Amino acid sequence: MDVSIIIEALPPLLKATVITILLAVVSIVIALILGFFTALARIGKLKLLKFIGTVYVSMFRGTPLLVQLFVIYYGLPQINIELDPIPSGILALSLNAGAYLSESFRAAILAVDKGQTEAAVSMGMTYGEAMRRIILPQSIRIAIPTLSNTYIILIKDTSLVSVITVTELLQMSTLIIAKTFEPLTIYLVAAVLYWIVITFFTVLLDRFEKRTSRHLIS
Amino acid sequence: MEVIKLQNIKKSFGENEVLSDINLTINKSEVVVIMGPSGSGKSTLLRCVTFLEEPDGGVVKLGEHEVRAGEPLNKQRKKSLRALRQNTGFVFQQFNLFPHKTALENVMEGPIVIKKVRRDIAKRNGVALLEKVGLADRMDHYPVQLSGGQQQRVAIARALSMEPMVMLYDEPTSALDPELVREVLQVMKDLAKEGMTMIVVTHEMTFARDVADRVILMDDGVIVEEGSSDAIFNHPKEERTKRFLRDVGQQKV
Ligand SMILES: Nc1ncnc2c1ncn2[C@@H]1O[C@H](COP(=O)(O)OP(=O)(O)OP(=O)(O)O)[C@@H](O)[C@H]1O
Ligand SMILES: [Mg+2]
Numbered sequence: 001m002d003v004s005i006i007i008e009a010l011p012p013l014l015k016a017t018v019i020t021i022l023l024a025v026v027s028i029v030i031a032l033i034l035g036f037f038t039a040l041a042r043i044g045k046l047k048l049l050k051f052i053g054t055v056y057v058s059m060f061r062g063t064p065l066l067v068q069l070f071v072i073y074y075g076l077p078q079i080n081i082e083l084d085p086i087p088s089g090i091l092a093l094s095l096n097a098g099a100y101l102s103e104s105f106r107a108a109i110l111a112v113d114k115g116q117t118e119a120a121v122s123m124g125m126t127y128g129e130a131m132r133r134i135i136l137p138q139s140i141r142i143a144i145p146t147l148s149n150t151y152i153i154l155i156k157d158t159s160l161v162s163v164i165t166v167t168e169l170l171q172m173s174t175l176i177i178a179k180t181f182e183p184l185t186i187y188l189v190a191a192v193l194y195w196i197v198i199t200f201f202t203v204l205l206d207r208f209e210k211r212t213s214r215h216l217i218s
Numbered sequence: 219m220e221v222i223k224l225q226n227i228k229k230s231f232g233e234n235e236v237l238s239d240i241n242l243t244i245n246k247s248e249v250v251v252i253m254g255p256s257g258s259g260k261s262t263l264l265r266c267v268t269f270l271e272e273p274d275g276g277v278v279k280l281g282e283h284e285v286r287a288g289e290p291l292n293k294q295r296k297k298s299l300r301a302l303r304q305n306t307g308f309v310f311q312q313f314n315l316f317p318h319k320t321a322l323e324n325v326m327e328g329p330i331v332i333k334k335v336r337r338d339i340a341k342r343n344g345v346a347l348l349e350k351v352g353l354a355d356r357m358d359h360y361p362v363q364l365s366g367g368q369q370q371r372v373a374i375a376r377a378l379s380m381e382p383m384v385m386l387y388d389e390p391t392s393a394l395d396p397e398l399v400r401e402v403l404q405v406m407k408d409l410a411k412e413g414m415t416m417i418v419v420t421h422e423m424t425f426a427r428d429v430a431d432r433v434i435l436m437d438d439g440v441i442v443e444e445g446s447s448d449a450i451f452n453h454p455k456e457e458r459t460k461r462f463l464r465d466v467g468q469q470k471v
Contacts, residue, residue: 115312118270118310119376121303123308123332124303124304125332133327134316134327137318138318141318
């Protein structure tokens with residue numbers, strides 16, 4: 001292995017890592033919002049919303065992310081919806097993660113003891129107040145471990161976006177290899193960068209989880 | 219003066235008729251103890267009073283509020299349901315404290331969210347209520363950091379925070395270790411002395427003897443017999459009452 005190659009490749013790889021992180025962060029934020037409201041729709045009483053939510057989740061969990069990406073980037077232009085590579089990537093990643101997150105949220109809301117709603121409602125809270133003040137704060141704590149997990153998977157999934165020409169970490173590595181012919185070195189450097197990013201977020205989310213759940217276990 | 223009046227309350231779960239035509243009137247400051255074998259419908263009756271369980275038929279009157287079973291859930295009904303629930307404090311067997319809130323926050327929650335009471339006022343009232351149940355020194359503890367008896371006393375304080383007209387207790391001491399039962403009963407006793415109207419489902423005979431103005435025996439969804447604790451415990455008339463007392467081992471010989 002030639003160290004000078006690594007030193008030369010590092011600045012563009014780091015820049016690409018920033019793109020990877022950006023893709024992951026923007027997508028997870030959209031996915032959280034999407035997943036949250038989809039979960040509410042699926043738990044709620046309105047049949048139409050429930051149906052839409054169920055179909056959405058089933059479709060995006062039931063098909064490969066790569067296919068979703070192709071449909072959005074290569075497919076949609078045929079009906080005159082043309083998105084740039086990065087927005088296409090973010091759209092696919094957040095729709096996909098949103099479907100998984102809505103399942104986590106739904107399970108977490110249903111996991112809160114029924115007695116909690118009853119206690120809130122028996123005092124005179126409306127269903128919405130009970131949800132907001134009592135149920136959701138507890139379900140978010142319950143959901144955090146699976147949320148972290150989904151986020152870690154999402155970071156890894158950003159590498160798929162390389163196939164639609166987004167120069168994130170993996171795509172940048174491939175470009176550099178085309179010039180240097182050092183696939184082992186460059187791909188290993190890329191792997192280490194992924195590993196650092198994922199470890200960083202894992203530690204961060206673990207801490208967050210411990211902090212939010214400290215009153216729930218004795 | 220009558221505070222709460224149940225008229226023709228009926229409730230079935232599928233084929234299983236759990237309450238058949240319950241009528242009950244409770245006067246101000248009266249303490250009514252409900253007893254009966256497991257599955258006789260005691261919890262269901264309490265839950266029907268606040269529509270935690272919607273009765274199949276009947277009327278619940280509480281002060282000037284009145285809610286009829288089976289009416290469509292429009293704005294008017296939501297309002298009267300809310301009024302009914304605000305004015306009844308419900309104490310659960312499993313406490314059901316909010317685990318993500320401290321004792322004090324549990325007691326402040328209702329006034330702040332429902333009554334829109336200012337935070338500092340809610341806090342002052344909350345501290346006073348915790349003092350009343352003997353837990354002022356625990357107000358910053360979370361439920362997991364409290365014993366069962368302490369949790370149940372916080373739950374009573376939480377119910378009181380809405381200044382209810384009547385308190386409903388569903389076996390408030392059944393989930394407690396024996397040595398913690400007394401502290402909870404003592405709080406309830408003190409409340410009764412202050413003139414709080416209460417309906418208590420319990421099998422604590424001593425509590426019923428000392429505190430109850432009226433004891434009701436339920437079986438199979440009907441009120442089998444009611445009367446003073448002396449009348450029910452010492453001179454039961456109905457065969458089912460006698461059998462129940464024999465089963466719980468409290469009959470005088
Ligand atoms: N949500 C429900 N769905 C179906 N059946 C129910 C439900 N709640 C209660 N029941 C049934 O109603 C009957 C009365 O139950 P309830 O809990 O009111 O009795 P209880 O007198 O409080 O008994 P216990 O002393 O064991 O608490 C029982 O047969 C019970 O199985
Ligand atoms: Mg019961």
